[in-house]
Amino acid sequence: xxxxxxxxxxxxxxxxxxxxxxxxxxxxxxxxxxxxxxxxxxxxxxxxxxxxxxxxxxxxxxxxxxxxxxxxxxxxxxxxxxxxxxxxxxxxxxxxxxxxxxxxxxxxxxxxxxxxxxxxxxxxxxxxxxxxxxxxxxxxxxxxxxxxxxxxxxxxxxxxxxxxxxxxxxxxxxxxxxxxxxxxxxxxxxxxxxxxxxxxxxxxxxxxxxxxxxxxxxxxxxxxxxxxxxxxxxxxxxxxxxxxxxxxxxxxxxxxxxxxxxxxxxxxxxxxxxxxxxxxxxxxxxxxxxxxxxxxxxxxxxxxxxxxxxxxxxxxxxxxxxxxxxxxxxxxxxxxxxxxxxxxxxx
Amino acid sequence: xxxxxxxxxxxxxxxxxxxxxxxxxxxxxxxxxxxxxxxxxxxxxxxxxxxxxxxxxxxxxxxxxxxxxxxxxxxxxxxxxxxxxxxxxxxxxxxxxxxxxxxxxxxxxxxxxxxxxxxxxxxxxxxxxxxxxxxxxxxxxxxxxxxxxxxxxxxxxxxxxxxxxxxxxxxxxxxxxxxxxxxxxxxxxxxxxxxxxxxxxxxxxxxxxxxxxxxxxxxxxxxxxxxxxxxxxxxxxxxxxxxxxxxxxxxxxxxxxxxxxxxxxxxxxx
Numbered sequence: 175x176x177x178x179x180x181x182x183x184x185x186x187x188x189x190x191x192x193x194x195x196x197x198x199x200x201x202x203x204x205x206x207x208x209x210x211x212x213x214x215x216x217x218x219x220x221x222x223x224x225x226x227x228x229x230x231x232x233x234x235x236x237x238x239x240x241x242x243x244x245x246x247x248x249x250x251x252x253x254x255x256x257x258x259x260x261x262x263x264x265x266x267x268x269x270x271x272x273x274x275x276x277x278x279x280x281x282x283x284x285x286x287x288x289x290x291x292x293x294x295x296x297x298x299x300x301x302x303x304x305x306x307x308x309x310x311x312x313x314x315x316x317x318x319x320x321x322x323x324x325x326x327x328x329x330x331x332x333x334x335x336x337x338x339x340x341x342x343x344x345x346x347x348x349x350x351x352x353x354x355x356x357x358x359x360x361x362x363x364x365x366x367x368x369x370x371x372x373x374x375x376x377x378x379x380x381x382x383x384x385x386x387x388x389x390x391x392x393x394x395x396x397x398x399x400x401x402x403x404x405x406x407x408x409x410x411x412x413x414x415x416x417x418x419x420x421x422x423x424x425x426x427x428x429x430x431x432x433x434x435x436x437x438x439x440x441x442x443x444x445x446x447x448x449x450x451x452x453x454x455x456x457x458x459x460x461x462x463x464x465x466x467x468x469x470x471x472x473x474x475x476x477x478x479x480x481x482x483x484x485x486x487x488x489x490x491x492x493x494x495x496x497x498x499x500x501x502x503x504x505x506x507x508x509x510x511x512x513x514x515x516x517x518x519x520x521x
Numbered sequence: 522x523x524x525x526x527x528x529x530x531x532x533x534x535x536x537x538x539x540x541x542x543x544x545x546x547x548x549x550x551x552x553x554x555x556x557x558x559x560x561x562x563x564x565x566x567x568x569x570x571x572x573x574x575x576x577x578x579x580x581x582x583x584x585x586x587x588x589x590x591x592x593x594x595x596x597x598x599x600x601x602x603x604x605x606x607x608x609x610x611x612x613x614x615x616x617x618x619x620x621x622x623x624x625x626x627x628x629x630x631x632x633x634x635x636x637x638x639x640x641x642x643x644x645x646x647x648x649x650x651x652x653x654x655x656x657x658x659x660x661x662x663x664x665x666x667x668x669x670x671x672x673x674x675x676x677x678x679x680x681x682x683x684x685x686x687x688x689x690x691x692x693x694x695x696x697x698x699x700x701x702x703x704x705x706x707x708x709x710x711x712x713x714x715x716x717x718x719x720x721x722x723x724x725x726x727x728x729x730x731x732x733x734x735x736x737x738x739x740x741x742x743x744x745x746x747x748x749x750x751x752x753x754x755x756x757x758x759x760x761x762x763x764x765x766x767x768x769x770x771x772x773x774x775x776x777x778x779x780x781x782x783x784x785x786x787x788x789x790x791x
Contacts, residue, residue, distance in 0.1 A: 198786055219786075245786065251622050255783040273624040281622045287615035290535065292542040297535075304531035305623035305630075307524060333542075349619070 186264055188357045188390035189227040189250065194259035196220040196245050196414075219245040221414035222259065229356065232384055232391040234405035236398065236507055238515070242414040243394040247361050250392070251281050263357060277306070280350030284362040286342050291335035295326065295345050298334055303352050320348040323382070340371030347375070358383065358391045364400060376403050398504040402426075410507065412514035422503065429506025435472045435479065436460075438495035439486065442468040446489040455482055467494055528625055532633030533640050536607075540637070554645050558652050561587045575716040580745040585658040587714065589741050592649040593675065594713040595642050597733045600679035601700040601707075603638035604631060604687035609694065627779055628772075631687045632680075639676075662747035668740055670750060674760040675736030681767035682732070688771065688778035694787070703731070712737045732767075735759030 197216035206213075219242045227233040235243050248254040249261055252271030260267060266274045289298050296317060303313040321327045324344045329337055334345070343363060350358055363379075364372035380403065383389045395401050401408050402422055409419040420428070442459070450457045460469040474482060483493060500508065541547050565584035572583060579586050611617035611634060620630050654660055686699040707713060710724065711733035717725055728734045739756030742748035750757065781787075 196786075248786070253618065253621055253783065254786045255780070257784075276622060276624050279622075281619075283615075283618070285615045285618075288619040290539060290616060292539050293535065297538060301531050301535050302619065302623060304528055305620060305625040307624050353624075 186229070187226050187262075188229050188231070188264060189225070189233075189392060190260075190262045190265075191226065191246075192224050192260050193222045194220055194224070194246070194249065194261055195222050195257045196242070196249065196254065197257045218414050220249075220256075223411070223414070223416050224259075225409060225416065225419065227357075227390050227392055229390055230384065230388040231407065232380075232393060232405045234393045234395060234401035234408040235411050236395060236401055236408060236511075237411035238511060240413075241411040243411055244361060246411075247281070247359050247392070247394055250359055251279060252276065273307075277353050278355050278357055280353065280355040280358045282343075282346050282350045282358060282360040282363045284343075284365040286339065286346075286366070289334045289342070289345065289349075292333060294331050294333055295321070295337070296330045298345070299349060299352065302349050306353050308352070316352060317348075320351055324348050324378070338371075339366050340368065340375070343367055343371070343375060347379075356389055358389060359394075360391060361394045362396060363393070365396070372400070376400060380404055398507045399501075401507075402501075402503040408507075410510045410514065412511065417514040418510045425506045426502045429502035429504070429509065432473055432500075432505035432509050433498065433502045434500035434505060435474065436495075436497050436499045437470045437472060437493060438467050439470060440467050440492040440494055441490045442470075443490075446486070446491050449489050450482070450485065453485060455485075471499065525629065528629060529633055529636050533637040536637030540641075554648050555652070557591065558588070558649060558656070561591060562656050572715065572719065575718045578746075579716070579741045580659070582658065582745070584656065585653065585745055586716070586741065588649055588653040588658060589744060590713040590737055592646040593737055593740055594707065594711070594733065595645060596639075596676065597679055597682070597703060597707050597711070597736075599635065599638045599642045600683040601686055601703045603635040604683040605690045605697050605700055607634035607638070608687055608690050612694070628684075628775060631684065631691075631775070635683060635687075658745075660744060663744045664747045664749060665743075667748065667750050667753065668743040671736060671739035671743060671753065671756065671760070674757065674764060675732065675740070678732040678736070678760055678763045678767060681764065681771040684771040684775050685767065688775040691775075691778040691782050692787070703733075706731060707733050710734070729759070732760060732763040735763070 196219045198219055200215040200217050202213075202215065223242075223246070225233070235246065237243055245254060249256050250263060250268055252268050252275055255269055260269070262268065263275050264278045266272075266278070268275050290301070293301070299317045299320070300313060303317060308316065317330075318327075321330050324347060326341060326344055326348065329341055329345075334342065337345070343366075347363070364375055367375065379391070384391065384404075391404065393401065393404055402425075405422055407419070407421050408425060409416045411417075447457065447459070456473040458471045460471050472479075472482060479496075483496075486493065540550075562584055565582075565587055569583055573581065576583055576586055608617065608631065611620070617630075621627060625633075650658075650660070682699060682703050686697045686703075689697040689699055706727060710717070710720065710728045711731045712728060713733070717728040717734060720728065735756040739753045739760070742753050742756070
């Protein structure tokens, strides 16, 4: 695990989290309550995490289900109280909560049910804008502006239930941006979108919000591609702890050796396989394809792949197809999660 | 205050739009009001004379007695049920979390969630009274200002019950003792369908422990007999005591419920 850098004195960082811990009380059976009514059992969701997000930075958190990602987002929006430690949003303590915190934060969740499906897009946005203290005039202007920017004008007066998932998610972003907050908390914002709609939204977020407006984003996601595209820095959260934290570039570097290639080859033989293994290549035969071809899986980065291909050629193995199955960034994430899961099992 | 009222109007408008979008439900709900009035009218005709002595203090008209009892019983029903139903609905739909992530205080979100039901109930009460008058109920002696004082105090007391029951729903999601106590005891002991004087003395003690008993007593006396504030001082004191006790209690309970749920992560779970 990487050593975490010392935090600077409190500043106007977008997010500053120190030694944050959250324990949930467990639901006990009636029998256990009767046996020991005053005993308190807890399940740790966050075990003392620390990090900071600078203005204009996109910080990604990846991790398996139950790692504590959503708990963290809810603590930062004051929906859950931390057990110990501190979390500040632009210097405001989230445990105190209140409008100071919530006016700085826009929350985007993947749950489409967080809207009123029988109301139109405009009616939904009007309602949430009023809850955010907007007066009628500025409210209408802001809604019109956001619908325009997000390309949702034509859907403004349609019931929310009649929209596609992609448009619904854009409306969710519009709602989060009503207050023009300097920080967005995004919990799997593209999880239910088709690849094209997801890519468009990511590009818009990166270009318009981060590069264009200098907003900070805390992105919680399962999707390594999304994290790689959007984030400057990522952290792997597993069982309530950060097991690794690095810039996206460093993560790519780390995953180079673990990148996965799928090859379709001809002339595959036991001798050839032995030669490759002897040369230190992690080559695995997947299946025998049609026409006497073989499917192989090989671990290795872009720069070393050339060596492998020439070695194969020397042993009479012909390459019919070569495709990347897992990019270095995704490979690094997968390896780290695997390591974390292994460590969790042995501990 | 202006901001608060604007937010309450937004909640009411949101729920109106949602209710109105279910057209058949919307129409049948309001038709039920008319059918209820017809049913109470003929029930009163059928039972007329049976409770003559007990109805005498209220002018002797059973239909008028029932009309006011059912109308204000509806307010209590809204208070004890609406908060719990609306909050739970919002928790299950996921909209509660979205509302809590805005600049509006949780207490205002809770109150706002039931505001439409209170407004719709007020409309129903108006319809009850207008159609009641068309059916022959005599409101010519009504002391409207005194009735409004009782109305305001009873709404405040009911609101406290609602906030208290909302607190339990925030904490435990299902199973709310406040709602259970007031909804189950209100009809048999609150004087909704018959005067409490028909109950044995020992059971009348329960009646006096319910705010609806004092609210109905005060409203019937002011609307049907034109009683002055001094003549209904007992009801006013009763409602005042309830409000003074329930208001801080419900606010403390609600504050505790929020803290409890935030600590357990249960604010947006269902």
